[in-house]
Amino acid sequence: MTTSPLVSNGWYLGAFSDEVGRTLLQRWILSRPVCFYRLRDGTVTALEDRCPHRRFPLSLGRLDGDVIECNYHGYRIDDRGSCVGVAEQPDVPRNAKVHRFPLLERDGVIWIWTGDPEQADPALLPDTSWLTDPGWTHVKGLVPLKSRHVLLVENLLDLTHETFLHPTSIGNAAVARTPIDVTSEGDRVSFTRHMVGIEAPPFYQRSMGLTSPVDRWQDGDFHAPGVFVLNIRLAPTGTEEPEGYHMKVMYGMTPETGTTTHDFFVLGRDYLTDDAELSAFQLQQQLAVMQEDVDALEVQEVMVASETVPMTESSIRSDVAGIRGRRLLERMRKRETPADGARSADRPRPVSGPAPTPTPAPAGVVGG
């Protein structure tokens, strides 16, 4: 349990589209500083946020058209990460270059690929069309979490914790006592939980107007390494699919460092989509639930990090999905070569000598 595999070859939620504009945005991802900004034509780009001269953050520089001018000694870095000018001299150092990360902007989300650009396949991302489907509305946000990524993955893959951590909102005894079916395929772990004839938890009573008994479905999909989508349906007991109230919660679980995580979320619903008061209530409740998780995961992180004598965990049936998720991350990390986190422009090369041939990005992907 003390391992913390950080997988480089994967799409991570880097930012929401409305966070990135013509102001330079720094965000640390997998212990690397990233500078996001939008070009004049609206395209988003992300560069390693270290000036190739003396590592000053480019995000503290200024945008001149699509070029960043470093605010320390004036290196000018274009949107491909190449130095195209230096204030103090007419010629440009030929090795002055920073990594440009492959990006994919889709449905209001900017996904970033931190590993080998040649493996940045858009097909690895889940369907997010519901984020822009006019039949859905959503609330969203980013919660900082001082715990390692894998603890959040296991939290979401074992929702029996709702019974104990969230009893005043989304949890009740039915969650912990109802078993799940778990399936795995490729880099994905999924589970389903179907609760029949249960009491509606307080959050759903308030946001759906449901009275007990209800049936409740929780279908979770972990798209390793960084995305979890929970499909939720509640309906009066006996109601046939697809009737009822549908919600989805997507979590973008993006390691900031080995022991801190960006916990992005989007919560959507397909009913009462014009009800702003309901949206405000759901956002407040979602943040309250996530804070309960943060409080738990951060003390768990302290316990994990402070372990000097390795402890043997015990596990129960409800841990199946979480354990599969953890092992999947470990397998993905083992598949990577040491170079996967430092490919292309990051690879050290002599000051003199030929520049590397740029790696073509897969279709639909910007950068790389």
Ligand code: FES
């Ligand atoms: Fe950027 Fe010197 S550190 S120009």
